[in-house]
Amino acid sequence: MKKWIASTMITASLLGSTFASVEAATATYPLSVKVSVANVRQNPTMTAKVVTKLKKGTAVKAIAVSTDAKGAKWYKVVLANNKTGWMHETVVKTVASNPKTTTAVKNSQLNSEKSIAAQLSINVSVANVRQSPSTSAKVLTQLKKGTVLKAIAISADAKGAKWYKVVLANNKTGWVHETVVKASTNTSSSSDSTTSSKKTVITNMATLYSAPSLSATVVGSVQRNDQVTVLDTAIDSLFNWVKVSTSSGTVGWLPQFELNYTVPKYVYAKNTAVPLQSNPTWVDEPIQMLNINDRLLSLYSEDEWLYVETPAGVRGWVLEENVSPLAVNSLTAPTMENSGEERYLEWKKTNNFNVSYTVLSGNRLKITGAFSYADIPTFSIDGIQSIEQTDASVIVTFSPGYTFTIRNYSDRLSIKIVETGLKGKKIIVDAGHGGHDTGAIGPTGLKEKEITLNTALLLKEELEKAGAIVTLTRSTDVFLELFERTAIANNSDYDAFISIHADSYSKTSTGTTTYYNVTTNFNGPKSKTLAQYVQQSLVAQLKTPNRGYKEQAFYVNRKNELPSILVELAYVSNPNEEALLKTKAFLQKAAVGIRQGLEQYFNNF
Template sequence: MKKVIASSVLATSVLLPINLLVSDSPTAYATSNTSVVLDQILGTKAQITATDVNVRTGAGTEFDSIAKVHTGQDVSVLANTENSKGELWYKVSYSGVEGWIISDYVKPIAPTAVKAASTTSSTSYAGTTQKIGKNAANMRSGATTSYKVVATIPTGTSLKILSAFTNAQKEVWFNVEYNGKKGWVTSELFALNATAGETATSMKVVQQTTVHKGATKSYAVVSTAKPGTTLVIHQEFTNASKEKWVQVTYATGKKGWMLASAFEESSIANKVVSNKSTVHSGATKSYKTVATIEVGTKLAIHAEFTNASKEKWYQVSYAVGKKGWIHADAFDSVSTVPENPTPETPSTDVKEVEENNSLKISVPVANMRSGPGTNFDVVTQARQNDLLESSHYATDDKSEKWYKVNTSSGEAWLHQSVVLIVDKTEETPDVTPGAGETGTIKRANALLYANSNYNSAVLQGLAKNTAFTVLNKLVTTDGTTWLQINAGGKEGWVPDFEVNDNIPTKYGTKTATVYNGASATAKKVDTIYLSTPVRVLRSLNGWLNIETQGEKRGWIQASMLSDISPIQLTNGKTEVRNGQNYLVWTKPSKFDITYSTPSANVLRIFGNLSDINEIKSSVTGVQSMKVEKVSGGTSVLLITFDPNYTYTIRDYDKELTIKVVEKGLAGKKIIVDAGHGAKDPGAIGPNGKREKDVVLATAKALQAELEAAGAEVVLTRSTDVFLELKQRTDIANKSDYDAFISLHADAFNASSKGTTTYYNATVNFNGPRSLTLAKSIQSDLVKAIGTYNRGVKEQVFYVNRMNELPSVLVELAFISNPTEEAQLASAAFQKKAAAGIRKGLENYFKQ
């Protein structure tokens, strides 16, 4: 579905890699104003030449207008078509909008040469000598594969790079001279010497990082760079794993490679760009554009800001040592909570029983809810050994008690399993030492005061673990407990939080400044970010005195902190939904989760999570669940499944779910998407076969195969109708299904052949499972239909990128090849293809 075979082929070219949208020979189309060569405008930037130009849903004035563009607006040209009136229309995109504009008002922007620093490694190669890599290279008359081959250069040939050029498809080409001829060779065919184009920038290391001989961790470690060290950076390089590395001088005369993240300040989070966007020097589009970020790029987020126009912007590192601002739309993605029956509203008819109890928290962290039941929201949390008073209790439908207590967040309820009732006849144990007792200072930066108030003179600072003896103890009118102590022969007073282990923990609700006084005019001492835990020492007029993770002490506005971390998984429980077993966690806020599969039957869930509520109740198919704390204090969940079970994981805005199911295809729910349809025929073969027809027939054959194997199948279209790409992914994202398969027929030229399966992992949350699915389907499909195996490839096709399910896009064969066109139209071939994909799905669900 890629070559310009007929004008209608390109109706959904947003699905295609742009560098395959170039025809073998440029074709000129006449418009009322000019003659436009497809090879020069498709996949490039163009400019609007009039004001109030309608952007329409289709290529004609009979289609609805969805937006207007004005003179000077830059757009990307995705496709073209000539309608029944003979008008040439272009499909364009800009600022997240896609639609059709008549060619009269679209002017191509002439490509311009770019600096050699535009290579993927951000390194300048102009003027250097480089060698052709392990394969012979075609030298062409221009900088795309559509230009004529003028010479073939053998492997290992050294060539001087005369200049570099980035074409409309974002490919970097080098201008070279070989045997007296000048031409262009794609940079990908060179074994580039990574020492060219040194930039010699000095920067300070923020995170301790190892220095390696090469730009991956598989190379030997030659040194360790510690925080605070200033190093000279010579160049950047992005390796095959898409990790950004920099070359540094780590000792006199010695160079090595280290991860660029070593120089990045602590970030709130990492986000993957889902819409191509510009980075600006400030948080509005009126500021200078400093970079353009492509889809799939991962950026470190340092701060967020809402400007006067109420637009949300993020501060990001777009290059080593360089920060700028990017609009929040760059990270927007479709995410929908599944359409379950209307959730049951917790009953407010609670029968309370009056009974006074003194409670002590008996678990490390106890959830405190808005009502007496797990169906009520968590409003705050209590820590082990916290003491609380309860005047009432209520029983739930299991006849288990819930105790009502008063907190700083209002009334809350605690389940009987997380508390102990303290005998009121006994003395409540005091957590601070009494007169004559000894102890040690628990806080960093503790101060010894002359008297029992904060306005008295500071006698000296006390280091953490300093030993002391208590001389006296008193509680002042503001409720503070003070201890008079003797520490190393010096007598004075300290507040009790300096000597207690158990003091309250709160979490950052956003990026916020920590000051050295209770005022925004005071000096800045630190910064906390979303979900950063801090320990609260005392409060004063809406400000809180805190100790950070780095043991810095300062003041922050109370409104910047919450009792509950916004980045955690709470309310862990087991549920039965639509007859299937689920593990379910609540997300207090919208944030991204990541997972990996470190070994067979093991799922690892992580993502800067401050806490994960471990589910105690068992579910069939799960052997064990374990929450671990890793470096930086974040939590990781490890789930080990029974060897006969597998899972489908979904990350929604408000919850994370894991469906636990038996292995095998029986009972699995599959969405089959036949590409194109109705007004969009897809690619058209040399003998007139249309892509939309052959993929629909194959989709129906696949449905029959899967249903015969016991699977449940939904077709996005079962007739010749047209669906927008978002409509197709909405079907998946609003479902509780297990996999999504999109069927297409490929197109380029008459000699192109074979089968390809595409997936997406840079944006799709289920990228790891999508890759596994793609490999399984590709292997069994090519065995079944006997086509050339073009392999498994990653792409940013919409139906994969914006899909929340494990998803693939299968190019069955080339409809532009007369032989494969005939096969695609054959019922026998369609059935073989369906059987191959079914076999691939069977093997996927056995893993």
Template sequence: MNKKKIIGLICFILLIGLGPMPLLTIGASETVKIGTDHLNIREGPGLSYPVVQKAQKGEEYPFLSEKQEWIEIQLDNGKKGWVANWLVSKKQGTTNSSTQSQSTSNKAIVMDDGLRIRKGPGTEYQVIGTANKGDSFAVLSTNGNWVQLDTSFGVGWASTDYVQLKNTATKNLEDTRSSGTVTSNVLNIRSTPSLNGSIIGKLSAGDTITILSQSNGWTEISYSGTKAWVSSQYVQTDSTPDQSNKQSENVSTQSDKKGKGTVTATTLVVRNTGSLNGKSIGSVTKGQSFTILEEVNNWAKIEFKKDTYGWVASWYLDTSSQNGNLSSKQVLKDSTVTILHDGTNIRKSANTSSSVVQRANEGEAFKVISVQNDWYEIQLSNGGKGFIAGWIVSVNGSAPSIDKSSSTNNLKNKNIVIDPGHGGRDNGTTGASGTNEKSLTLKTAQLLSDKLKATGANVILTRSSDSYIPLSSRVYASHYHNADAFISIHYDSINDRSVRGLTTYYYHSYQKALAADVHSSIASQSRLKNRDYRFGDYYVLRENKNRAILLELGYLSNPSEEILVTTKQFQEVVTNGILQGLVKHFK
């Protein structure tokens, strides 16, 4: 053997000893589901490797390992291959977000008669059946305020407020925790149970908290994933866990049961909007009863003073058994609609093919005469009458809001790519109290994904776990799937902690209309400060050949806004806003 061969052999042995670079490996029970037709399975983790096989949408393969944005799978022929993780989804994984992974609770017990099971995670979705108190269903997943169930009507969604999740972990939590209501206008959240503890956040009057423990005048709570403390002096303990369950059995489901409600909290704040971000406009006390005019996302609209309307948290209303329908005259008393966009059409009759009798601009208000299907009949300034679509205006007074759920048909078969910003080694920004942007964007994206899927849209997530995805790969997903819309989700940050609000960005002129429609819808529903939609030089927009926008859904650097955007209520509202903005755009 000559000298060159000996040297070559030694090098080969050394290479074997070093072995391959370590990969993220997860249990063999995990599988990978293909998310698109004709997906290339490659020899290695990259687009430069040759294609060894093609896979079809819905096929599943055993998961072997993961390297950056590529997943190694086991093929049927005994060989191995690699697929791009933004084109597949993992099942029974350990790296997926808790909101998307299999729920730890295997059963959900219905706590009220007449609970409506819906097609998607939101009150705007079609009801596929009703369940009664005591019914038990297998839990498939949870997402925000919603739980996905395997029912006799098919797979559907129900509000987590009206089911009891049965497992040991849940039972232990219920046994050791109670809830409370903040009674101070501003309550400091501190790192330790002392006035010397650093302030890490703030709460407002009417906010609800989960109480972990109480001692020496201080209440221990959970805040942004860590334990924190507030003064017990400004916390009203609501009830024991058992009492809470009994109380919630009588609370009506969101937008499903309307009637009278009796206040169960000692003092309940009334807000101008159905959100913790709404301005306090008054208060009601325990024992007072009100007619529930509307219920949306756990908030109830009531007339708390003569001709004065506001919103209260519906979980502090005990509904009476007399749920009679409101008369049309009572519901429409002193109600007006406000125009949200310049050039809005007012039509002769209640349909989009009717002739236009007048056009109105943003901010104009009209008195409501009647409601016909999804349209408001309004009084014009010239004494005449006209009709306006209920889903393109905001309503003031006691008239019901209109959310045209049937219009979501506009999204059927649309290819929507949702891009949760950052991930993996890229944390994004960190909030004033420690919120990671990468985790929050994924949470928002997953809830939005479930809502869009329920409309029949084809939804692709650029990442479904805490993984790093290069910007080029995110744009590639948009092009590969020929996206009808690409939505990149982010949360903002700046050194000035007083800055807050919503901003939407586009780069190309063909992206501007999508930005305008989605932005206006989110702004009208979320009540975030409107920072408008504008040009933005971002890679995922600039290099994107399709309609693409980038959303900055509030400032994590603003302590109060950080608290707001991390709530389930905000996540529900903001994803509804994005959904309705897409519906409007594709109408």
């Protein structure tokens, strides 16, 4: 009777019935540690002292079961020194190969099937292919030695032996026993698991084992970007293994995910405070808390958990529901868009996040901002030598003779790829003031609005003779609000914006100034460069005192999305400079100076 009661209690335990929070004697049965490292505690509670730690795959014998205050089961196990300890239900699994294991557990083990993708070959003279993963199942067909098969799933029988579900020539499926197949090295692609091929380590924490098992002896380690020679392969249910030789001659086994067999798979934390666990369970305290958009290298999965590695090389487990294959903020789906003769490289933005850029030496554009990831184009682009992601930035290296205009929209980032030179460039010329807004008025009555319009008309001629395309914000004496001027720029696909003004302060004030904005203008870096070139050329033409190029928050610059500048030609309040501003010759020189500055700007990266 006692034996019957004990057997009934173990069956109930394995089927998930609720036990009282007292120790219940059971028939002995084997368990196996199913997490990387499992704590064995002195008592069946999370606050109990840890007496030892066991690695994944370690076999232990359960002799009793108990339930804690939260209803979780704990198993009393016998350790190697014949002492006992308690293990939480989330860190162990039953082993179906022991005859004392209940029927319910056996059936669940037999029916488990895990998807894989592997290539096998028959390694015996004749191999049976069966209807199900059992030696008593019906034989569907027989295959000769050397036949190559595609395995799509793996399962285990009552004895713990592996069976592979394979695709047959008629596209039907069958099962082959692990003893009749081996991992095939006869693949059509040299990048697959070919014997003696070279592979590169893509992780930071690659450990070499003496056998294809995480519980095997550690024989060494390899560093990121190390080259190894592949000697053999082995298939497992969670991931495949690769036997390798290192550059120092050490031979050992690596999980295949440590090497560049496929494109690395990254995931991103979806929320703030995502826990990174040491095991696929909530039993222990997190190793660390991840921040939103943290990038993680996905190594393999187990149930609803992913085993990942952080950029710093820390490994742990995250729940799949807490990560996403796309960063919350990322640049995705790069495409080439054509509009007439113009070509644009565009990324979609997953959100309306901030983007900024800097221009580096060597024809390089560095894109940064509030994004964690960018899809790198897999297609070639005329005018661009390379595109790479470095940390949280994208570096675009342009070919000699090419430059760019970049725009940041709410839903996309766009780079116009253009040849150097002024020809074909699109310029908006803005004559300041107009209509009832006269602007400054000189000692003899010269109005700023007249100076700016006359200069704008002359500049349009100069630029068009050089092959540029020009749009004027106004070509007559009309009034435009400041927001109307910037709207013309922001709704265009143009390359630069030039606003023309005449300065005013006192009768003795003198000189020429060019203004730009980098504080709020997305194209601040290029605006500053444009201001430098135009100021230099303008002063050289006008022979006026050089007041420099300066940062200023003028509306038409700070609210502009194009590279934009505002030029103050001279002081209309100064009688001598007012006299110059009345003459067409002076205004023509101003137009030539601005055109020359634009030529230098577009001739350089």
